[in-house]
Amino acid sequence: MARLKGSVGSRTKASIQEKALPLIAQYGYAAVSMRMIADAVGVNVGALYNHVPSKQQILVLLMSDHMDGLLAAWDAVDIEDMTPAQMLESFVRFHISYNITRADDVFISFMELRSLEPEGHNRIEKKRKAYEEVVRKIIREGQKSGQFNVEDAHVAAMSVLGSLIGVNTWYRARGRLSKAKIEDYYVAILLRSVGYDTEGKTDV
Amino acid sequence: MARLKGSVGSRTKASIQEKALPLIAQYGYAAVSMRMIADAVGVNVGALYNHVPSKQQILVLLMSDHMDGLLAAWDAVDIEDMTPAQMLESFVRFHISYNITRADDVFISFMELRSLEPEGHNRIEKKRKAYEEVVRKIIREGQKSGQFNVEDAHVAAMSVLGSLIGVNTWYRARGRLSKAKIEDYYVAILLRSVGYDTEGKTDV
DNA sequence: CCGGTAAAAGAACGAACGTTCATTTAATTG
DNA sequence: CAATTAAATGAACGTTCGTTCTTTTACCGG
Numbered sequence: 001m002a003r004l005k006g007s008v009g010s011r012t013k014a015s016i017q018e019k020a021l022p023l024i025a026q027y028g029y030a031a032v033s034m035r036m037i038a039d040a041v042g043v044n045v046g047a048l049y050n051h052v053p054s055k056q057q058i059l060v061l062l063m064s065d066h067m068d069g070l071l072a073a074w075d076a077v078d079i080e081d082m083t084p085a086q087m088l089e090s091f092v093r094f095h096i097s098y099n100i101t102r103a104d105d106v107f108i109s110f111m112e113l114r115s116l117e118p119e120g121h122n123r124i125e126k127k128r129k130a131y132e133e134v135v136r137k138i139i140r141e142g143q144k145s146g147q148f149n150v151e152d153a154h155v156a157a158m159s160v161l162g163s164l165i166g167v168n169t170w171y172r173a174r175g176r177l178s179k180a181k182i183e184d185y186y187v188a189i190l191l192r193s194v195g196y197d198t199e200g201k202t203d204v
Numbered sequence: 205m206a207r208l209k210g211s212v213g214s215r216t217k218a219s220i221q222e223k224a225l226p227l228i229a230q231y232g233y234a235a236v237s238m239r240m241i242a243d244a245v246g247v248n249v250g251a252l253y254n255h256v257p258s259k260q261q262i263l264v265l266l267m268s269d270h271m272d273g274l275l276a277a278w279d280a281v282d283i284e285d286m287t288p289a290q291m292l293e294s295f296v297r298f299h300i301s302y303n304i305t306r307a308d309d310v311f312i313s314f315m316e317l318r319s320l321e322p323e324g325h326n327r328i329e330k331k332r333k334a335y336e337e338v339v340r341k342i343i344r345e346g347q348k349s350g351q352f353n354v355e356d357a358h359v360a361a362m363s364v365l366g367s368l369i370g371v372n373t374w375y376r377a378r379g380r381l382s383k384a385k386i387e388d389y390y391v392a393i394l395l396r397s398v399g400y401d402t403e404g405k406t407d408v
Numbered sequence: 409c410c411g412g413t414a415a416a417a418g419a420a421c422g423a424a425c426g427t428t429c430a431t432t433t434a435a436t437t438g
Numbered sequence: 439c440a441a442t443t444a445a446a447t448g449a450a451c452g453t454t455c456g457t458t459c460t461t462t463t464a465c466c467g468g
Contacts, residue, residue: 002446026318031234034426047446055426079414091461093418111315114230136316155389160371163363163397170362177359185359193367193397206462207414216415238456248417250458255415259456 013051015041017065020058025104029059029115059112066105068086072135073098084142085196088160089187091138095164098184102167105113110165116182139194149195160190206268217246217255221269224262229308230388233263233319256407263316264324270309271331275356278338282363288346289400295342300387306373314369353399364394375387 019040023032032057038045038089052058076093079087097104114201135157140163142148150156164186223244227236238259256262281298303310312399313328320328339361346352354360361399368390375386 002434028232028234028318030232031319033424035424043445044428046448049427050445079213081345100453115235150368151380151389151392152385155386156393158370158374159390161368162373163367165370166366167363169366175355181356182359186363188355189363189397191361192399193393195396206464237454238435239454247415249456250418253457 010057025107030114063109064123066109084147087138091182092187107169225308229311233316267313267328270313288351291342296391297387309371
Protein backbone atom coordinates (compact mmCIF):
# COMPACT_ATOMS: atom_id res chain seq x y z
CA MET A 1 0.00 0.00 0.00
CA ALA A 2 0.96 3.63 -0.21
CA ARG A 3 -0.80 6.91 0.33
CA LEU A 4 -4.31 6.40 1.66
CA LYS A 5 -7.46 7.90 0.23
CA GLY A 6 -8.39 11.08 2.05
CA SER A 7 -5.19 11.38 4.06
CA VAL A 8 -4.11 14.95 4.74
CA GLY A 9 -0.82 15.89 6.33
CA SER A 10 -2.09 18.45 8.77
CA ARG A 11 -4.72 16.08 10.07
CA THR A 12 -2.19 13.31 10.60
CA LYS A 13 0.16 15.62 12.44
CA ALA A 14 -2.65 16.74 14.71
CA SER A 15 -3.59 13.14 15.26
CA ILE A 16 -0.03 12.26 16.25
CA GLN A 17 -0.04 14.86 18.99
CA GLU A 18 -3.53 13.96 20.07
CA LYS A 19 -2.80 10.25 20.34
CA ALA A 20 0.68 10.62 21.81
CA LEU A 21 -0.60 12.77 24.65
CA PRO A 22 -2.58 10.20 26.66
CA LEU A 23 -0.03 7.50 25.92
CA ILE A 24 2.85 9.54 27.33
CA ALA A 25 0.74 10.66 30.26
CA GLN A 26 -0.05 7.07 31.13
CA TYR A 27 3.21 5.28 30.48
CA GLY A 28 5.78 8.04 30.47
CA TYR A 29 7.78 9.38 27.56
CA ALA A 30 10.52 6.78 27.63
CA ALA A 31 8.07 3.91 27.86
CA VAL A 32 6.06 4.97 24.82
CA SER A 33 7.48 3.81 21.51
CA MET A 34 7.01 5.37 18.14
CA ARG A 35 5.28 2.15 17.13
CA MET A 36 2.71 2.58 19.89
CA ILE A 37 1.99 6.10 18.71
CA ALA A 38 1.79 4.95 15.10
CA ASP A 39 -0.65 2.20 16.06
CA ALA A 40 -2.84 4.71 17.88
CA VAL A 41 -2.82 7.02 14.88
CA GLY A 42 -3.58 4.08 12.64
CA VAL A 43 -0.50 4.37 10.50
CA ASN A 44 2.84 2.68 9.97
CA VAL A 45 5.84 3.78 12.05
CA GLY A 46 7.74 5.24 9.17
CA ALA A 47 4.85 7.51 8.23
CA LEU A 48 5.26 9.44 11.47
CA TYR A 49 8.48 10.88 10.13
CA ASN A 50 6.61 12.60 7.32
CA HIS A 51 5.16 14.90 9.96
CA VAL A 52 7.49 14.98 12.92
CA PRO A 53 11.29 15.06 12.88
CA SER A 54 11.79 12.90 15.96
CA LYS A 55 10.21 11.40 19.04
CA GLN A 56 11.80 14.10 21.18
CA GLN A 57 10.13 16.80 19.11
CA ILE A 58 6.72 15.29 19.80
CA LEU A 59 7.31 15.83 23.50
CA VAL A 60 8.61 19.35 23.02
CA LEU A 61 5.59 20.16 20.89
CA LEU A 62 3.14 18.80 23.42
CA MET A 63 4.64 20.66 26.34
CA SER A 64 5.27 23.84 24.47
CA ASP A 65 1.73 23.97 23.08
CA HIS A 66 0.30 23.34 26.51
CA MET A 67 2.29 26.03 28.26
CA ASP A 68 1.59 28.53 25.50
CA GLY A 69 -2.10 27.80 25.73
CA LEU A 70 -2.05 28.09 29.48
CA LEU A 71 -0.23 31.41 29.51
CA ALA A 72 -2.34 32.84 26.70
CA ALA A 73 -5.55 31.80 28.42
CA TRP A 74 -4.45 33.49 31.63
CA ASP A 75 -3.48 36.62 29.72
CA ALA A 76 -7.05 36.77 28.46
CA VAL A 77 -8.37 36.97 31.99
CA ASP A 78 -8.91 40.58 32.92
CA ILE A 79 -7.73 41.24 36.47
CA GLU A 80 -6.82 44.89 36.06
CA ASP A 81 -9.21 46.48 38.49
CA MET A 82 -9.26 43.69 41.01
CA THR A 83 -7.97 43.53 44.55
CA PRO A 84 -5.25 40.92 45.16
CA ALA A 85 -7.80 38.65 46.82
CA GLN A 86 -10.03 38.85 43.79
CA MET A 87 -7.03 38.21 41.60
CA LEU A 88 -6.09 35.12 43.54
CA GLU A 89 -9.65 33.88 43.42
CA SER A 90 -9.67 34.42 39.67
CA PHE A 91 -6.40 32.59 39.34
CA VAL A 92 -7.52 29.61 41.39
CA ARG A 93 -10.73 29.26 39.41
CA PHE A 94 -8.87 29.74 36.18
CA HIS A 95 -6.21 27.19 36.99
CA ILE A 96 -8.66 24.53 38.08
CA SER A 97 -11.01 25.14 35.17
CA TYR A 98 -8.28 25.14 32.58
CA ASN A 99 -6.28 22.25 33.88
CA ILE A 100 -9.01 19.92 35.00
CA THR A 101 -10.00 19.30 31.42
CA ARG A 102 -6.38 18.89 30.39
CA ALA A 103 -5.13 16.45 32.98
CA ASP A 104 -2.77 14.72 30.58
CA ASP A 105 -1.08 17.93 29.44
CA VAL A 106 -0.61 19.09 32.98
CA PHE A 107 0.78 15.77 34.08
CA ILE A 108 3.23 15.63 31.20
CA SER A 109 4.35 19.22 31.57
CA PHE A 110 5.08 18.58 35.21
CA MET A 111 6.61 15.11 34.96
CA GLU A 112 8.49 14.96 31.73
CA LEU A 113 10.68 18.00 32.09
CA ARG A 114 13.47 15.57 32.82
CA SER A 115 12.92 13.81 29.51
CA LEU A 116 13.70 16.97 27.57
CA GLU A 117 17.04 17.51 25.99
CA PRO A 118 18.78 20.75 27.01
CA GLU A 119 17.40 22.98 24.27
CA GLY A 120 13.77 22.02 24.74
CA HIS A 121 14.22 22.00 28.49
CA ASN A 122 15.23 25.63 28.57
CA ARG A 123 12.34 26.69 26.39
CA ILE A 124 9.75 24.95 28.55
CA GLU A 125 11.33 25.89 31.86
CA LYS A 126 11.05 29.55 30.95
CA LYS A 127 7.34 29.23 30.36
CA ARG A 128 6.88 27.36 33.62
CA LYS A 129 8.73 30.07 35.52
CA ALA A 130 6.50 32.68 33.92
CA TYR A 131 3.46 30.89 35.25
CA GLU A 132 4.92 30.71 38.76
CA GLU A 133 5.63 34.40 38.56
CA VAL A 134 1.93 35.10 38.02
CA VAL A 135 1.14 33.76 41.48
CA ARG A 136 4.14 35.36 43.13
CA LYS A 137 3.14 38.72 41.75
CA ILE A 138 -0.41 38.46 43.04
CA ILE A 139 0.83 37.49 46.47
CA ARG A 140 3.37 40.29 46.56
CA GLU A 141 0.67 42.82 45.68
CA GLY A 142 -1.48 41.40 48.45
CA GLN A 143 1.43 41.82 50.84
CA LYS A 144 1.98 45.41 49.79
CA SER A 145 -1.66 46.37 50.10
CA GLY A 146 -1.89 44.59 53.42
CA GLN A 147 -4.73 42.41 52.22
CA PHE A 148 -2.61 39.29 52.62
CA ASN A 149 -0.56 38.35 55.63
CA VAL A 150 2.13 36.00 54.51
CA GLU A 151 5.66 35.30 55.67
CA ASP A 152 7.35 34.75 52.32
CA ALA A 153 5.83 35.40 48.92
CA HIS A 154 7.89 32.76 47.15
CA VAL A 155 7.07 29.99 49.61
CA ALA A 156 3.41 30.97 49.60
CA ALA A 157 3.31 30.93 45.81
CA MET A 158 4.87 27.50 45.62
CA SER A 159 2.49 26.24 48.26
CA VAL A 160 -0.49 27.54 46.31
CA LEU A 161 0.75 26.04 43.06
CA GLY A 162 1.63 22.68 44.61
CA SER A 163 -1.77 22.49 46.16
CA LEU A 164 -3.45 23.28 42.83
CA ILE A 165 -1.34 20.95 40.75
CA GLY A 166 -2.29 18.14 43.09
CA VAL A 167 -5.95 18.50 42.15
CA ASN A 168 -5.28 16.73 38.90
CA THR A 169 -4.02 13.64 40.69
CA TRP A 170 -7.29 12.92 42.44
CA TYR A 171 -10.06 14.76 40.56
CA ARG A 172 -12.54 12.47 38.83
CA ALA A 173 -15.25 13.89 36.60
CA ARG A 174 -17.85 11.57 38.13
CA GLY A 175 -16.54 11.93 41.65
CA ARG A 176 -18.31 13.10 44.79
CA LEU A 177 -17.53 16.76 44.16
CA SER A 178 -18.48 18.95 41.23
CA LYS A 179 -15.91 21.15 39.57
CA ALA A 180 -17.72 24.21 40.91
CA LYS A 181 -17.61 22.96 44.50
CA ILE A 182 -13.94 22.09 44.21
CA GLU A 183 -13.23 25.58 42.94
CA ASP A 184 -15.13 27.11 45.83
CA TYR A 185 -13.29 25.01 48.37
CA TYR A 186 -9.89 25.76 46.94
CA VAL A 187 -10.60 29.47 46.74
CA ALA A 188 -11.48 29.45 50.42
CA ILE A 189 -8.54 27.25 51.43
CA LEU A 190 -5.95 29.16 49.44
CA LEU A 191 -7.17 32.62 50.36
CA ARG A 192 -6.91 31.62 54.00
CA SER A 193 -3.47 30.16 53.36
CA VAL A 194 -2.13 33.57 52.33
CA GLY A 195 -3.59 35.18 55.41
CA TYR A 196 -6.55 36.86 53.78
CA ASP A 197 -9.20 37.47 56.39
CA THR A 198 -12.26 35.74 54.99
CA GLU A 199 -14.24 36.19 58.19
CA GLY A 200 -17.76 35.17 57.43
CA LYS A 201 -17.44 36.04 53.74
CA THR A 202 -16.50 32.75 52.17
CA ASP A 203 -17.99 30.15 54.45
CA VAL A 204 -19.20 28.05 51.58
CA MET B 205 37.29 -12.33 35.79
CA ALA B 206 34.82 -13.75 38.24
CA ARG B 207 33.98 -13.15 41.87
CA LEU B 208 35.78 -10.09 43.20
CA LYS B 209 37.82 -9.90 46.36
CA GLY B 210 35.72 -8.68 49.26
CA SER B 211 32.38 -8.83 47.50
CA VAL B 212 29.45 -9.63 49.77
CA GLY B 213 25.95 -10.28 48.52
CA SER B 214 24.08 -8.15 51.00
CA ARG B 215 26.31 -5.17 50.30
CA THR B 216 25.83 -5.48 46.56
CA LYS B 217 22.07 -5.70 46.91
CA ALA B 218 22.06 -2.58 49.08
CA SER B 219 24.26 -0.87 46.54
CA ILE B 220 21.87 -1.76 43.73
CA GLN B 221 19.00 -0.03 45.49
CA GLU B 222 21.15 2.89 46.50
CA LYS B 223 22.47 3.51 43.00
CA ALA B 224 19.22 2.81 41.20
CA LEU B 225 17.36 5.39 43.29
CA PRO B 226 18.90 8.61 41.96
CA LEU B 227 19.06 7.22 38.44
CA ILE B 228 15.36 6.44 38.34
CA ALA B 229 14.53 9.73 40.01
CA GLN B 230 16.46 11.61 37.37
CA TYR B 231 15.65 9.74 34.18
CA GLY B 232 12.52 7.80 35.06
CA TYR B 233 12.11 4.07 35.47
CA ALA B 234 11.66 3.23 31.81
CA ALA B 235 14.63 5.31 30.76
CA VAL B 236 17.06 3.65 33.16
CA SER B 237 18.55 0.42 31.89
CA MET B 238 19.89 -2.44 33.91
CA ARG B 239 23.26 -1.68 32.36
CA MET B 240 23.19 1.87 33.74
CA ILE B 241 22.46 0.52 37.19
CA ALA B 242 25.17 -2.11 36.85
CA ASP B 243 27.67 0.56 35.81
CA ALA B 244 26.78 2.68 38.83
CA VAL B 245 27.18 -0.29 41.14
CA GLY B 246 30.45 -1.11 39.45
CA VAL B 247 29.47 -4.54 38.28
CA ASN B 248 28.48 -6.39 35.12
CA VAL B 249 24.81 -6.47 34.07
CA GLY B 250 24.43 -10.17 34.62
CA ALA B 251 25.63 -9.92 38.20
CA LEU B 252 22.57 -7.88 39.15
CA TYR B 253 20.45 -10.96 38.75
CA ASN B 254 22.32 -12.67 41.58
CA HIS B 255 20.59 -10.22 43.91
CA VAL B 256 17.41 -9.01 42.28
CA PRO B 257 14.92 -11.06 40.26
CA SER B 258 14.01 -8.33 37.79
CA LYS B 259 14.14 -4.64 36.99
CA GLN B 260 10.53 -4.27 38.05
CA GLN B 261 11.32 -5.67 41.49
CA ILE B 262 13.95 -3.00 42.02
CA LEU B 263 11.26 -0.36 41.62
CA VAL B 264 8.82 -2.18 43.89
CA LEU B 265 11.53 -2.53 46.51
CA LEU B 266 12.45 1.14 46.38
CA MET B 267 8.90 2.38 46.68
CA SER B 268 7.84 -0.15 49.23
CA ASP B 269 10.84 0.52 51.47
CA HIS B 270 10.24 4.24 51.26
CA MET B 271 6.57 4.09 52.14
CA ASP B 272 7.22 1.65 54.99
CA GLY B 273 9.89 3.94 56.36
CA LEU B 274 7.66 6.97 56.03
CA LEU B 275 4.69 5.36 57.78
CA ALA B 276 6.86 3.85 60.51
CA ALA B 277 8.57 7.15 61.15
CA TRP B 278 5.23 8.91 61.50
CA ASP B 279 3.98 6.18 63.83
CA ALA B 280 6.91 6.98 66.06
CA VAL B 281 5.77 10.56 66.46
CA ASP B 282 3.70 10.89 69.60
CA ILE B 283 0.66 13.06 69.00
CA GLU B 284 -1.63 11.51 71.58
CA ASP B 285 -2.22 14.47 73.85
CA MET B 286 -2.11 17.14 71.19
CA THR B 287 -4.80 19.40 69.85
CA PRO B 288 -5.54 19.01 66.14
CA ALA B 289 -3.59 22.19 65.41
CA GLN B 290 -0.57 20.81 67.22
CA MET B 291 -1.00 17.53 65.37
CA LEU B 292 -1.05 19.28 62.02
CA GLU B 293 1.99 21.30 62.96
CA SER B 294 3.77 18.10 63.96
CA PHE B 295 2.76 16.48 60.71
CA VAL B 296 3.95 19.38 58.57
CA ARG B 297 7.31 19.49 60.31
CA PHE B 298 7.60 15.74 60.16
CA HIS B 299 6.77 15.53 56.49
CA ILE B 300 9.17 18.26 55.46
CA SER B 301 11.97 16.96 57.66
CA TYR B 302 11.59 13.40 56.55
CA ASN B 303 11.10 14.01 52.88
CA ILE B 304 13.48 16.85 52.29
CA THR B 305 16.42 14.53 52.83
CA ARG B 306 14.83 11.86 50.67
CA ALA B 307 13.86 13.85 47.62
CA ASP B 308 14.53 10.99 45.24
CA ASP B 309 12.37 8.50 47.12
CA VAL B 310 9.51 10.95 47.32
CA PHE B 311 9.73 11.80 43.67
CA ILE B 312 9.79 8.17 42.61
CA SER B 313 6.98 7.13 44.92
CA PHE B 314 4.86 9.89 43.48
CA MET B 315 5.81 9.60 39.84
CA GLU B 316 6.44 5.98 39.12
CA LEU B 317 3.22 4.49 40.37
CA ARG B 318 2.28 4.14 36.74
CA SER B 319 5.38 2.06 36.06
CA LEU B 320 4.29 -0.60 38.50
CA GLU B 321 2.66 -3.77 37.34
CA PRO B 322 -0.73 -4.51 38.94
CA GLU B 323 0.49 -6.51 41.92
CA GLY B 324 3.12 -4.04 43.05
CA HIS B 325 0.79 -1.17 42.25
CA ASN B 326 -1.83 -2.37 44.70
CA ARG B 327 0.70 -2.86 47.46
CA ILE B 328 2.12 0.63 47.14
CA GLU B 329 -1.21 2.35 46.58
CA LYS B 330 -2.46 1.00 49.89
CA LYS B 331 0.46 2.53 51.73
CA ARG B 332 -0.05 5.84 49.98
CA LYS B 333 -3.72 5.89 50.93
CA ALA B 334 -2.75 5.19 54.54
CA TYR B 335 -0.56 8.27 54.52
CA GLU B 336 -3.31 10.43 53.07
CA GLU B 337 -5.63 9.15 55.77
CA VAL B 338 -3.28 10.51 58.43
CA VAL B 339 -3.95 14.05 57.25
CA ARG B 340 -7.65 13.51 56.71
CA LYS B 341 -8.01 12.22 60.25
CA ILE B 342 -6.25 15.20 61.78
CA ILE B 343 -8.43 17.58 59.81
CA ARG B 344 -11.61 15.75 60.72
CA GLU B 345 -10.68 15.94 64.39
CA GLY B 346 -10.06 19.64 64.01
CA GLN B 347 -13.46 20.00 62.41
CA LYS B 348 -15.15 18.13 65.23
CA SER B 349 -13.44 20.09 67.97
CA GLY B 350 -14.17 23.32 66.15
CA GLN B 351 -10.51 24.28 66.06
CA PHE B 352 -10.49 24.12 62.27
CA ASN B 353 -12.95 25.73 59.95
CA VAL B 354 -12.86 23.85 56.70
CA GLU B 355 -15.44 23.09 54.04
CA ASP B 356 -14.41 19.55 53.14
CA ALA B 357 -11.91 17.40 54.99
CA HIS B 358 -10.91 15.41 51.95
CA VAL B 359 -10.25 18.42 49.76
CA ALA B 360 -8.37 20.13 52.55
CA ALA B 361 -6.23 17.05 53.13
CA MET B 362 -5.34 16.77 49.47
CA SER B 363 -4.55 20.47 49.35
CA VAL B 364 -2.21 20.15 52.32
CA LEU B 365 -0.47 17.12 50.87
CA GLY B 366 -0.13 18.63 47.41
CA SER B 367 1.36 21.72 48.88
CA LEU B 368 3.85 19.70 50.93
CA ILE B 369 4.83 17.34 48.14
CA GLY B 370 5.65 20.36 46.01
CA VAL B 371 8.36 21.43 48.43
CA ASN B 372 10.62 18.75 47.06
CA THR B 373 10.44 20.20 43.59
CA TRP B 374 12.01 23.51 44.51
CA TYR B 375 13.87 23.05 47.80
CA ARG B 376 17.62 23.38 47.52
CA ALA B 377 19.88 22.66 50.48
CA ARG B 378 21.97 25.76 49.79
CA GLY B 379 19.03 27.92 48.85
CA ARG B 380 17.84 31.21 50.31
CA LEU B 381 15.75 29.53 53.01
CA SER B 382 16.81 27.16 55.76
CA LYS B 383 14.88 23.99 56.41
CA ALA B 384 13.71 25.44 59.74
CA LYS B 385 12.34 28.58 58.12
CA ILE B 386 10.56 26.60 55.45
CA GLU B 387 8.97 24.46 58.13
CA ASP B 388 7.82 27.54 60.01
CA TYR B 389 6.34 29.10 56.90
CA TYR B 390 4.50 25.98 55.88
CA VAL B 391 3.13 25.44 59.37
CA ALA B 392 1.70 28.94 59.28
CA ILE B 393 0.38 28.67 55.75
CA LEU B 394 -1.23 25.29 56.18
CA LEU B 395 -2.75 25.99 59.58
CA ARG B 396 -4.36 29.05 58.09
CA SER B 397 -5.50 27.01 55.10
CA VAL B 398 -7.63 24.76 57.33
CA GLY B 399 -9.19 27.76 58.99
CA TYR B 400 -7.26 27.64 62.22
CA ASP B 401 -7.24 31.07 63.80
CA THR B 402 -3.57 31.88 64.23
CA GLU B 403 -4.24 35.46 65.23
CA GLY B 404 -0.97 36.90 66.39
CA LYS B 405 0.38 33.55 67.46
CA THR B 406 2.34 32.45 64.44
CA ASP B 407 3.49 35.66 62.85
CA VAL B 408 6.94 34.35 62.17
C1' DC C 409 42.41 -28.06 53.06
C1' DC C 410 38.93 -29.45 50.45
C1' DG C 411 34.19 -29.31 48.58
C1' DG C 412 30.30 -26.52 48.06
C1' DT C 413 28.31 -22.32 47.43
C1' DA C 414 28.15 -17.38 46.57
C1' DA C 415 29.34 -13.60 43.51
C1' DA C 416 31.24 -12.04 39.81
C1' DA C 417 32.41 -11.72 34.41
C1' DG C 418 31.22 -11.87 29.83
C1' DA C 419 29.02 -13.70 25.95
C1' DA C 420 24.77 -14.50 24.02
C1' DC C 421 19.48 -14.48 23.37
C1' DG C 422 15.46 -12.73 20.94
C1' DA C 423 12.79 -8.73 21.05
C1' DA C 424 12.10 -4.00 20.68
C1' DC C 425 13.91 0.48 19.98
C1' DG C 426 14.28 5.16 16.88
C1' DT C 427 15.16 6.10 12.43
C1' DT C 428 15.98 5.68 7.27
C1' DC C 429 14.89 4.30 2.77
C1' DA C 430 12.98 2.66 -1.57
C1' DT C 431 8.61 2.20 -3.33
C1' DT C 432 3.75 2.97 -4.32
C1' DT C 433 -0.23 5.63 -4.75
C1' DA C 434 -3.33 9.74 -3.95
C1' DA C 435 -3.81 14.63 -4.35
C1' DT C 436 -2.46 18.96 -6.36
C1' DT C 437 -0.67 22.07 -9.65
C1' DG C 438 0.56 24.22 -14.12
C1' DC D 439 -3.77 15.64 -18.50
C1' DA D 440 0.96 15.28 -17.40
C1' DA D 441 4.28 16.26 -13.82
C1' DT D 442 5.13 17.03 -9.24
C1' DT D 443 4.49 16.62 -4.61
C1' DA D 444 2.50 14.62 -0.38
C1' DA D 445 1.49 10.67 2.40
C1' DA D 446 1.54 6.29 3.12
C1' DT D 447 3.74 1.14 3.26
C1' DG D 448 6.92 -2.23 4.68
C1' DA D 449 11.47 -3.75 4.98
C1' DA D 450 15.69 -2.87 6.87
C1' DC D 451 19.46 -0.44 9.65
C1' DG D 452 22.38 -0.63 13.73
C1' DT D 453 21.55 -0.21 18.84
C1' DT D 454 20.02 -1.25 23.00
C1' DC D 455 16.97 -3.58 25.89
C1' DG D 456 15.97 -7.23 29.95
C1' DT D 457 17.32 -11.54 30.87
C1' DT D 458 19.83 -16.15 30.77
C1' DC D 459 23.72 -19.01 30.75
C1' DT D 460 28.35 -20.73 31.14
C1' DT D 461 32.55 -20.09 33.28
C1' DT D 462 35.73 -18.42 36.70
C1' DT D 463 37.08 -17.20 41.11
C1' DA D 464 36.54 -16.00 46.15
C1' DC D 465 34.71 -17.28 50.45
C1' DC D 466 33.34 -20.51 54.10
C1' DG D 467 31.84 -24.60 56.80
C1' DG D 468 33.39 -29.36 57.68
